[in-house]
Amino acid sequence: MHKKLLIPGPTEVSLEILREQTRPLIGHRSKEFFQLYAGIKEKLTKFFELPADYKSTVTTASGALWFDIVGRSIVKGKALVCVNGAFSERFGRTIRDCGKKADFIEVEWGKVVKPDMIAEKLETGEYDTLAVCHNESSTGSRSPIFEIGKLVRKDYPNVMLAIDSVSAMAGDKTLPAEIGCDIIFASTQKCFALPPGLAVALVSNRAVERAKKVPNRGSYTDLVEIFEFEKKHQTPSTPNIPMFYALDKRMDLLLEETYDKVYQRHKDMSEYTQQWAKKHFELFPEQGYESITVSCVKNTLGKSFGELKEKLAEKGFAIGNGYGKLAEKTFRIGHMGEWNVAGIKEVLALIDDIWGLYT
Amino acid sequence: MHKKLLIPGPTEVSLEILREQTRPLIGHRSKEFFQLYAGIKEKLTKFFELPADYKSTVTTASGALWFDIVGRSIVKGKALVCVNGAFSERFGRTIRDCGKKADFIEVEWGKVVKPDMIAEKLETGEYDTLAVCHNESSTGSRSPIFEIGKLVRKDYPNVMLAIDSVSAMAGDKTLPAEIGCDIIFASTQKCFALPPGLAVALVSNRAVERAKKVPNRGSYTDLVEIFEFEKKHQTPSTPNIPMFYALDKRMDLLLEETYDKVYQRHKDMSEYTQQWAKKHFELFPEQGYESITVSCVKNTLGKSFGELKEKLAEKGFAIGNGYGKLAEKTFRIGHMGEWNVAGIKEVLALIDDIWGLYT
Numbered sequence: 087m088h089k090k091l092l093i094p095g096p097t098e099v100s101l102e103i104l105r106e107q108t109r110p111l112i113g114h115r116s117k118e119f120f121q122l123y124a125g126i127k128e129k130l131t132k133f134f135e136l137p138a139d140y141k142s143t144v145t146t147a148s149g150a151l152w153f154d155i156v157g158r159s160i161v162k163g164k165a166l167v168c169v170n171g172a173f174s175e176r177f178g179r180t181i182r183d184c185g186k187k188a189d190f191i192e193v194e195w196g197k198v199v200k201p202d203m204i205a206e207k208l209e210t211g212e213y214d215t216l217a218v219c220h221n222e223s224s225t226g227s228r229s230p231i232f233e234i235g236k237l238v239r240k241d242y243p244n245v246m247l248a249i250d251s252v253s254a255m256a257g258d259k260t261l262p263a264e265i266g267c268d269i270i271f272a273s274t275q276k277c278f279a280l281p282p283g284l285a286v287a288l289v290s291n292r293a294v295e296r297a298k299k300v301p302n303r304g305s306y307t308d309l310v311e312i313f314e315f316e317k318k319h320q321t322p323s324t325p326n327i328p329m330f331y332a333l334d335k336r337m338d339l340l341l342e343e344t345y346d347k348v349y350q351r352h353k354d355m356s357e358y359t360q361q362w363a364k365k366h367f368e369l370f371p372e373q374g375y376e377s378i379t380v381s382c383v384k385n386t387l388g389k390s391f392g393e394l395k396e397k398l399a400e401k402g403f404a405i406g407n408g409y410g411k412l413a414e415k416t417f418r419i420g421h422m423g424e425w426n427v428a429g430i431k432e433v434l435a436l437i438d439d440i441w442g443l444y445t
Numbered sequence: 446m447h448k449k450l451l452i453p454g455p456t457e458v459s460l461e462i463l464r465e466q467t468r469p470l471i472g473h474r475s476k477e478f479f480q481l482y483a484g485i486k487e488k489l490t491k492f493f494e495l496p497a498d499y500k501s502t503v504t505t506a507s508g509a510l511w512f513d514i515v516g517r518s519i520v521k522g523k524a525l526v527c528v529n530g531a532f533s534e535r536f537g538r539t540i541r542d543c544g545k546k547a548d549f550i551e552v553e554w555g556k557v558v559k560p561d562m563i564a565e566k567l568e569t570g571e572y573d574t575l576a577v578c579h580n581e582s583s584t585g586s587r588s589p590i591f592e593i594g595k596l597v598r599k600d601y602p603n604v605m606l607a608i609d610s611v612s613a614m615a616g617d618k619t620l621p622a623e624i625g626c627d628i629i630f631a632s633t634q635k636c637f638a639l640p641p642g643l644a645v646a647l648v649s650n651r652a653v654e655r656a657k658k659v660p661n662r663g664s665y666t667d668l669v670e671i672f673e674f675e676k677k678h679q680t681p682s683t684p685n686i687p688m689f690y691a692l693d694k695r696m697d698l699l700l701e702e703t704y705d706k707v708y709q710r711h712k713d714m715s716e717y718t719q720q721w722a723k724k725h726f727e728l729f730p731e732q733g734y735e736s737i738t739v740s741c742v743k744n745t746l747g748k749s750f751g752e753l754k755e756k757l758a759e760k761g762f763a764i765g766n767g768y769g770k771l772a773e774k775t776f777r778i779g780h781m782g783e784w785n786v787a788g789i790k791e792v793l794a795l796i797d798d799i800w801g802l803y804t
Contacts, residue, residue, distance in 0.1 A: 088469040096470045096683060104467040107687060110447040111455045111640060113763065146642055147506045147665065148682035154665040176664070185661030275683055281470060283505055283642050283685030302544030304666070305535070306506065306513040323507035324455060324634055326642030326685065328466060404472065 089399050092433060093406040094223040094380045095253055096275035096282050097423040103280060106335045107328035114327065120319040122330055127319070129337035130286065133256075133345060137263050139291045143312055144333065146326045149252040149273030149285040151307070153177050156217060156248045156269060157184030159297040159309035164188065165215040166207050168199035168229065171222035172410050177250050178217065189213070195412065196225045196382075198375045201237045208242045214296075215246045220270070221254035224409035226382025226418060227371035228258070235266035246296055252276060255286065256340060257352040257379045257422045268293040274329065277352070277379060278336055279423025283329045289313070352378045355421035355430050362434050366443045370416050379422040382408070384415060389441050391417050397440045403433050448758050451792060452765040453582040453739045453779040454612055455634035455641050462639060465694045466687035473686065479678040481689055486678070488696035489645065492615075492704060496622050498650045502671055503692065505685045508611040508632030508644040510666070512536050515576060515607045515628060516543030518656040518668035523547065524574040525566050527558035527588065530581035531769050536609050537576065548572070554771065555584045555741075557734045560596045567601045573655075574605045579629070580613035583768035585741025585777060586730035587617070594625035605655055611635060614645065615699060616711040616738045616781045627652040633688065636711070636738060637695055638782030642688045648672070711737045714780035714789050721793045725802045729775050738781040741767070743774060748800050750776050756799045762792050 091098045112118045123144070130142035145151055156165075157180050164187040167178035181188040191199050191207060204216065216238060220231050231249055238247045247267040251260050255270065257277030262270050268290040275282035289309070297309040305311060305322065315322045340348060356378040363369055363383040370382040385391065391407055394417075398405060408416035421430050437443065450457045471477040482503070489501035504510060515524075516539050523546040526537035540547040550558050550566060563575065575597060579590050590608055597606045606626040610619050614629065616636030621629050627649040634641035648668070656668035664670060664681065674681045699707060715737040722728055722742040729741040744750065750766055753776075757764060767775035780789050796802065 089471075091470060091472065093472050096472065096686065099470055101467065104687070107466040107640075108460065108463040111450060111458055111634075112448075113450065113452050113455065113765075114641070116763075147510070148684070150682035151506070151665045154663045157663060180664040183661065183667065184663045273683060275470075281466075281685060281687045282473070282683040283688060302542065304513045304516060304543045305539040306510045307663070307666070308542065323509035324632060324641040325507070326640060326688070327455065328463070328640045328687075329642060329685070404475075406472075 087399070087402055089402055089404040091404050092420050092425065093404055094418050094420040095273065097279055097420055098425070099279055099281055100424055103332050103335060106332040109328070109331050111327055114324050115320065119327070122334060124319040126330060126334050126337060129334070129341060130288070133337060133340055134288055135261050135263065136288060140262055141289055141291070141313065141316060143287050143289060143316055144325070144330065145285045145287065145312070146283065146321070147285055148282060149250070149271055152250070152269070152271040152285055152287060153180035154184060154307045155309055156215070157181040157186055158307040159300055159303045160246050160248055160269065160293060161186040161188070161215045162296070162300050163214050164212055165217055166191065166204070166213040167217040168204065168219065170198055170225065170227060171195050171219065172224035173222055173250065173252070174219035177219055181217065196227055196370050197372045198227050198229045201230065201233045204234060205237055205241065208238070208245060213245060215248060217248050218250070220249050220251040220260070221258060221377050221379055223253040223380045224412065225371055226369070226377045226380045227375050228254070228377045230375070231265050231267070239266035246293055253422070254377070254379050257348065259349055262288045262290070274333065277422045278333070280332050280336055281329065283326050284333060351426055352422065354427050355425060356381060358427050358430055359419055359421055359434065370412070379420065381419045381421065382416050383419070385417055394437065394440055398436060401436050403436065405433070446758070446761055448761055448763040450763050451779050451784065452763055453777050454632065456638055456779055456782040457784065458638055458640055459783055462691050462694060465691040468687070468690050470686055473683050474679065478686070481693060483678040485689060485693050485696060488693070488700060489647070492696060492699055493647055494620050494622065495647060499621055500648055500650070500672065500675060502646050502648060502675055503684070503689065504644045504646065504671070505642065505680070506644055507641060508609070508630055511609070511628070511630040511644055511646060512539035513543060513666045514668055515574070516540040516545055517666040518659055518662045519605050519607055519628065519652060520545040520547070520574045521655070521659050522573050523571055524576055525550065525563070525572040526576040527563065527578065529557055529584065529586060530554050530578065531583035532581055532609065532611070533578035536578055540576065555586055555729050556731045557586050557588045560589065560592045563593060564596055564600065567597070567604060572604060574607060576607050577609070579608050579610040579619070580617060580736050580738055582612040582739045583771065584730055585728070585736045585739045586734050587613070587736045589734070590624050590626070598625035605652055612781070613736070613738050616707065618708055621647045621649070633692065636781045637692070639691050639695055640688065642685050643692060710785055711781065713786050714784060715740060717786050717789055718778055718780055718793065729771070738779065740778045740780065741775050742777070744776055753796065753799055757795060760795050762795065764792070
């Protein structure tokens with residue numbers, strides 16, 4: 087039996103979208119492809135309100151490729167990385183594994199790094215890049231990227247701000263010009279409600295100029311090469327064309343719903359889920375910094391997640407266990423992409439039944 | 446009107462395969478996924494006759510990612526690169542762009558680098574890696590990888606042999622243990638007759654051991670991390686699950702046809718095409734080194750390719766123009782994947798008609 091996915095990604099994808107992938111292939115150096123890709127980028131520009139000094143690009147890879155792109159093409163000397171969970175830690179580790187220096191501001195999992203902590207470090211003048219994870223899907227916490235962006239743009243204009251919004255972009259607010267970031271990227275299998283296989287990135291012209299001064303960028307991780315090909319509405323190597331069809335369709339649906347309504351729907355889902363969670367359990371993330379796409383719940387009642395998983399599977403649903411060291415202590419509900427409050431209500435009611443949660 | 450693709454990739458993909466991509470998504474950290482991936486690897490092992498000291502891996506990216514993986518994870522000090530066309534040149538350039546030293550053995554486009562030329566350079570002892578492009582799709586030439594492998598394994602046991610077989614693997618002979626190579630990789634949109642979006646690589650344990658000694662491998666390009674996750678039948682980041690479904694199905698079809706028959710079919714298609722080409726034109730590649738998956742034809746009659754392209758499109762087919770600097774001088778027919786001699790005959794007969802080629 088198929089289980090509808092409410093894990094923190096991949097999320098459920100409609101058959102309508104999956105079927106887009108069965109359209110016949112076209113050559114990636116053909117006019118048909120250039121038109122398809124130009125159209126996708128026009129829609130991304132509209133949806134994310136990109137001004138002239140920002141560009142979008144779609145890469146054939148998981149979103150994690152962009153950890154490497156930041157490490158290879160953006161960090162010149164030393165990066166500052168906000169670490170508050172498994173994915174932000176991975177962002178920082180990747181930058182180091184690219185042979186670049188990186189200092190971590192580490193806070194307890196579930197908490198977020200605040201602008202004043204960042205200011206204190208940036209004030210040293212040691213850093214050329216700041217890396218932040220917007221939505222820590224391991225802990226369900228949401229970093230204050232607008233406040234961080236405001237600080238960086240005001241006081242540290244030469245620092246590049248790179249944001250991993252893998253599990254938030256197209257659900258939570260991610261307008262790069264308003265944030266003031268230089269790179270913000272996401273995977274398609276989260277709020278875009280597409281299969282995994284592509285990453286969408288919104289990049290400032292400044293970032294591409296910076297990349298030109300960073301040596302040894304490689305090829306697949308070379309931001310300069312990517313944007314050279316963008317000029318011709320092409321990608322440096324063969325892109326996943328069926329996924330481009332699906333992304334094109336998804337952008338139509340998102341634009342039809344409108345940015346504000348997409349955001350409100352995610353906010354409504356998270357509020358409903360989090361009220362439910364607080365009634366029976368506790369929320370794991372720091373108050374006021376709860377993700378609107380993934381709710382991470384402290385299993386304060388010591389309920390058996392294994393049993394829940396099994397019984398939910400029988401009903402045709404899958405939610406997520408805790409991540410890494412939180413595996414036993416938390417569980418996670420991904421409410422993103424095509425989901426709505428009615429669907430979330432149904433699943434939470436099933437959990438009530440299975441675990442005997444009565445009010 | 447859909448044009449069936451006989452370009453050098455992406456190639457035509459059947460609806461049966463495209464539809465595999467519409468199966469519901471599963472979590473990539475779920476038992477269902479581990480089983481799917483383990484099954485795919487079992488089939489790759491069987492088809493490519495991998496002994497215990499070779500392993501397969503599937504990465505969510507174009508095949509070109511593997512240029513970077515070789516540059517980041519395999520080349521320690523200095524690589525020797527055989528350059529005889531656009532893609533082998535890109536392989537070498539990527540290694541250099543990763544900040545590694547690389548010497549090129551350059552021969553004229555259309556020719557191939559011979560084992561004695563390689564031996565002369567390897568004899569200096571300067572190189573820890575040899576990079577070869579199996580099938581130069583820009584020129585339709587086929588490198589003698591078995592002879593090269595024999596030489597390297599016999600006389601230079603410490604040199605890692607990395608082969609780009611992007612447009613040949615699963616069509617031409619690519620049994621890594623028989624070749625004696627350490628890494629051989631391909632893209633799915635060529636002989637595997639799948640959409641683009643994945644790369645398949647067959648890797649020796651030696652290569653993974655080498656990678657452990659190479660610093661600054663990054664993350665997406667880290668061979669060690671890839672094979673750590675392989676142990677659990679997982680990938681470091683979210684893989685393109687719909688494409689894994691399609692690859693699984695493709696491996697069933699390839700195993701059913703058998704390795705020898707797949708190879709023979711590609712050989713038959715290339716022989717038919719090349720006999721046709723020699724009757725009217727000349728072949729571009731050096732005699733005896735013609736690709737069996739892409740025929741590159743010298744347009745000795747000065748026929749208008751633009752007109753041919755247009756008229757073939759009306760009939761529902763697309764063949765390839767010449768690549769880069771050969772754009773005006775050659776044209777290319779990709780006979781790979783699901784194609785067979787009957788299909789090739791039909792298209793060549795159409796070309797006869799359009800161009801008025803009579804015998």
